[in-house]
Amino acid sequence: MKKRPFGYEIRLRDNTIPEFDRRIERRLSALRGQYLDEAAFAQAVLNGDPLVYEVYEIHRPQKEGELLSGLSVVHPGLVGEEFYMTKGHYHEISDTAEVYYCLKGHGLLLMENEQGDTTAEEFRPGRVVYVVPGYAHRSVNLSLEEDLVTFFVYPGNAGHAYGAIEAAGFQKLVVRRNGTYELIQNRAWARKAPGIG
Amino acid sequence: MKKRPFGYEIRLRDNTIPEFDRRIERRLSALRGQYLDEAAFAQAVLNGDPLVYEVYEIHRPQKEGELLSGLSVVHPGLVGEEFYMTKGHYHEISDTAEVYYCLKGHGLLLMENEQGDTTAEEFRPGRVVYVVPGYAHRSVNLSLEEDLVTFFVYPGNAGHAYGAIEAAGFQKLVVRRNGTYELIQNRAWARKAPGIG
Numbered sequence: 001m002k003k004r005p006f007g008y009e010i011r012l013r014d015n016t017i018p019e020f021d022r023r024i025e026r027r028l029s030a031l032r033g034q035y036l037d038e039a040a041f042a043q044a045v046l047n048g049d050p051l052v053y054e055v056y057e058i059h060r061p062q063k064e065g066e067l068l069s070g071l072s073v074v075h076p077g078l079v080g081e082e083f084y085m086t087k088g089h090y091h092e093i094s095d096t097a098e099v100y101y102c103l104k105g106h107g108l109l110l111m112e113n114e115q116g117d118t119t120a121e122e123f124r125p126g127r128v129v130y131v132v133p134g135y136a137h138r139s140v141n142l143s144l145e146e147d148l149v150t151f152f153v154y155p156g157n158a159g160h161a162y163g164a165i166e167a168a169g170f171q172k173l174v175v176r177r178n179g180t181y182e183l184i185q186n187r188a189w190a191r192k193a194p195g196i197g
Numbered sequence: 198m199k200k201r202p203f204g205y206e207i208r209l210r211d212n213t214i215p216e217f218d219r220r221i222e223r224r225l226s227a228l229r230g231q232y233l234d235e236a237a238f239a240q241a242v243l244n245g246d247p248l249v250y251e252v253y254e255i256h257r258p259q260k261e262g263e264l265l266s267g268l269s270v271v272h273p274g275l276v277g278e279e280f281y282m283t284k285g286h287y288h289e290i291s292d293t294a295e296v297y298y299c300l301k302g303h304g305l306l307l308m309e310n311e312q313g314d315t316t317a318e319e320f321r322p323g324r325v326v327y328v329v330p331g332y333a334h335r336s337v338n339l340s341l342e343e344d345l346v347t348f349f350v351y352p353g354n355a356g357h358a359y360g361a362i363e364a365a366g367f368q369k370l371v372v373r374r375n376g377t378y379e380l381i382q383n384r385a386w387a388r389k390a391p392g393i394g
Binding site: 002003004005006007008009010011012058060064065066067069093095096097098099101109111117119121122126127128129130131132133135137151153154155156 | 199200201202203204205206207208209255257261262263264266290292293294295296298306308314316318319323324325326327328329330332334348350351352353
């Protein structure tokens, strides 16, 4: 871990951080239970389990005052009528924010909190999305051709909590309809989280 | 202050955040005492006190867990043989970091800490600079034609402390020599901060 200030490059030619500390690859099988169309999901996992997204991280001490930053790359694709997306998570320390800056592509940041509020903000190059503390967040690639590439920054002590989303998904699903996208209610979410829905 | 997640645009056509909460304009006179060539400084202030840089801020509660973000635009220019630059500052809560992402231009982030360590990282489009906790930082535009445009993110509780830099400047000055730049020792700094130099 560097003690002195440093720089790193986000290389948009191939959507990487060449000097990353950690690269996470998520294949479709990591999103089990998140897609409505279970048959399409199972078939796609059988047919090679495609790479859905990658994250390049720069490590810092995981403590207050430090910042964690890196690059998120969501590839284009559909599972049934739903777009490729990240697993999504809350922060372990829930009153911590996150900032995304969209570098390339077209997408959505889908967000919801534990009080049942749900919202989404569009990603277009040049747009920043601010995730206020307490909101789970998931990136969705709305393009079928281009990667969705975002730069993210969040507090060093935030941590990631995947459990709630793995168990119940997000309230909203993002589906392709008439050449554009629509947010529809996730019936599985209401079923699995009856106390909130 | 928004309670729900939100987005905003960084408009690179004119280097602004149209939906800013606060816009700061710094004219040259705000940098009194920071330039070596006092005669050139005084003359430029008399000749219209040029706009040196602008900052567009998005407000959030100034507390831990929140993030402050915005845009810094340093215009091109020289005072004597020194480039246009920001005032520079420490954070009030000194063990807080900052992240810069360079959107346009060519520059330097000049940094130093209270133990006397001094360093600089280059800004080029696509480069991130990580200011580890405890380092004062100043942006310097190395171009004589283009704005230096950077997106910044820092912890909500960090605060800004300008006093030390206003009193003693940075250890290093960034000067134009032979069509490029050089870092030279700031003799005024040694004089004003004898305990550290």
